[in-house]
Amino acid sequence: MEKIIVRGGRRLEGSVKVEGAKNAVLPVIAASILAKEGISIINDVPTLADVYTIKEVLENLNCGITFENNQIIVDATDALKTEAPFESVRKMRASFLIMGPLLARRGHARIALPGGCAIGSRPIDQHLKGFEAMGAKVQIGNGFIEAFVDGKLKAAKIYLDFPSVGATENIMMAATLAEGTTIIENVAKEPEIVCLANYLNAMGAKVRGAGTGTIRIEGVKELIGATHTVICDRIEAGTFMAAAAITGGDVFIEGAVSEHLRPLIAKMEEMGVTIIEKENGIRVIGPEELKPVDIKTMPHPGFPTDMQSQMMALLLKAKGTSVVTETVFENRFMHVEEFRRMNGNIKIEGRSAIVKGCCNLQGAEVAATDLRAGAALIIAGLVAEGCTRVVELHHIDRGYVNLTEKLASLGANIERVIEEPVPVKEKEAIPQSKPAILKVNPNFA
Numbered sequence: 001m002e003k004i005i006v007r008g009g010r011r012l013e014g015s016v017k018v019e020g021a022k023n024a025v026l027p028v029i030a031a032s033i034l035a036k037e038g039i040s041i042i043n044d045v046p047t048l049a050d051v052y053t054i055k056e057v058l059e060n061l062n063c064g065i066t067f068e069n070n071q072i073i074v075d076a077t078d079a080l081k082t083e084a085p086f087e088s089v090r091k092m093r094a095s096f097l098i099m100g101p102l103l104a105r106r107g108h109a110r111i112a113l114p115g116g117c118a119i120g121s122r123p124i125d126q127h128l129k130g131f132e133a134m135g136a137k138v139q140i141g142n143g144f145i146e147a148f149v150d151g152k153l154k155a156a157k158i159y160l161d162f163p164s165v166g167a168t169e170n171i172m173m174a175a176t177l178a179e180g181t182t183i184i185e186n187v188a189k190e191p192e193i194v195c196l197a198n199y200l201n202a203m204g205a206k207v208r209g210a211g212t213g214t215i216r217i218e219g220v221k222e223l224i225g226a227t228h229t230v231i232c233d234r235i236e237a238g239t240f241m242a243a244a245a246i247t248g249g250d251v252f253i254e255g256a257v258s259e260h261l262r263p264l265i266a267k268m269e270e271m272g273v274t275i276i277e278k279e280n281g282i283r284v285i286g287p288e289e290l291k292p293v294d295i296k297t298m299p300h301p302g303f304p305t306d307m308q309s310q311m312m313a314l315l316l317k318a319k320g321t322s323v324v325t326e327t328v329f330e331n332r333f334m335h336v337e338e339f340r341r342m343n344g345n346i347k348i349e350g351r352s353a354i355v356k357g358c359c360n361l362q363g364a365e366v367a368a369t370d371l372r373a374g375a376a377l378i379i380a381g382l383v384a385e386g387c388t389r390v391v392e393l394h395h396i397d398r399g400y401v402n403l404t405e406k407l408a409s410l411g412a413n414i415e416r417v418i419e420e421p422v423p424v425k426e427k428e429a430i431p432q433s434k435p436a437i438l439k440v441n442p443n444f445a
């Protein structure tokens with residue numbers, strides 16, 4: 001079984017470079033199928049499992065797509081198929097983002113229902129409400145969602161019940177080729193929405209207001225392929241900020257964009273972390289003692305849910321009690337049980353977690369319950385006594401490129417290995433601190 005093994009106690013120092021953002025590149029790749037003419041060149045694409053998944057989804061739709069040297073080239077000019085099977089949607093919910101572009105370009109899409117996942121049930125009602133308002137007929141059956149439109153989608157005024165990132169993106173993409181001007185209100189304002197709007201506009205779309213609460217999209221006749229560079233990953237940047245801070249380290253995070261990280265910077269400063277904002281990144285200097293803070297996750301520009309678990313790791317080392325409230329996903333506290341294995345003192349009360357800091361974290365065998373939880377357990381492992389072994393690494397590979405290597409380059413004692421299960425009898429003879437490491441995974445060596 002593959003594991004990441006962290007031995008706590010090292011201070012992180014040095015410089016680390018952030019990749020292109022997963023949550024920006026996935027909708028951009030989905031949007032590339034809107035181009036009936038010309039190719040799209042997408043730069044700074046991270047080599048993540050999710051990127052390979054969406055590449056496969058596009059290949060199955062009959063797109064030409066190559067991925068080399070962090071660049072994706074998409075040729076969607078041939079006739080597109082309009083069906084995405086369960087396999088691709090099951091692996092990654094963001095596959096559903098092809099629904100809007102397919103409806104706009106082909107007037108039909110049949111996509112397997114995404115289903116729930118570890119962090120919550122994650123319905124798609126707001127996406128569908130938008131498509132229906134634009135004239136699509138939607139039906140659900142046999143595990144699929146099928147949507148049709150007679151002729152072209154028609155512009156509509158749509159008010160989202162919640163500023164859903166995915167619904168904003170899907171409806172925005174669908175509206176680019178609709179007849180008339182669509183207005184979407186109460187939309188998500190995340191930097192990834194702005195990144196997608198910029199790409200759509202480079203393709204010839206007329207999208208205005210991305211980054212504010214209302215987006216207006218004047219439909220155009222057709223879109224052509226364009227070149228686009230995706231923004232830096234603010235969540236990967238935030239993960240390194242937390243890792244630097246918890247070890248009392250001094251790390252420069254190259255590529256981190258301060259404007260995208262305001263809520264995190266504010267909370268870290270409240271905790272006593274020194275943040276120096278530079279043009280090409282952020283320097284983070286951890287204090288000797290972290291102060292407790294309360295956190296409530298909210299849509300952007302509120303505190304990001306995707307940083308909640310990494311921040312909880314940090315709060316476990318703060319001197320005092322903090323309250324973390326999760327308002328975006330109903331079930332995003334799965335990591336609490338894993339922190340408890342590491343001697344974390346956390347109590348859940350409804351949507352809040354009461355974190356009693358300054359506990360003596362201890363290394364343990366723990367499981368990544370989602371990609372950010374995996375990163376959070378590694379962060380806790382950096383300061384835990386002894387050895388932390390993190391399993392279920394496929395989650396981490398969805399969202400982080402070479403996380404182990406990057407942390408090791410900053411001085412962490414961390415490695416990714418394949419360990420074979422030790423038979424029960426032998427297990428008794430092997431001391432816990434010496435794992436039976438058979439080989440280091442060559443892909444991550």
Ligand SMILES: CC(=O)N[C@H]1[C@@H](OP(=O)(O)OP(=O)(O)OC[C@H]2O[C@@H](n3ccc(=O)[nH]c3=O)[C@H](O)[C@@H]2O)O[C@H](CO)[C@@H](O)[C@@H]1O
Pocket residue numbers: 022023024026093094120121122123124125126127128162163164165166167188299305306328329330
């Ligand atoms: C690939 C990607 O970009 N993923 C991000 C995106 O996910 P995603 O786009 O799935 O997240 P949403 O913003 O849509 O979801 C936020 C909340 O709205 C609810 N909801 C959403 C759609 C809908 O039709 N109905 C509904 O009730 C969800 O269940 C959830 O409780 O934004 C999340 C919130 O910042 C991040 O955690 C994810 O990392």
Ligand SMILES: C=C(OP(=O)(O)O)C(=O)O
Pocket residue numbers: 023093094119306371372399
């Ligand atoms: C929840 C996340 O991603 P996704 O929406 O792709 O599951 C995340 O990036 O933390």
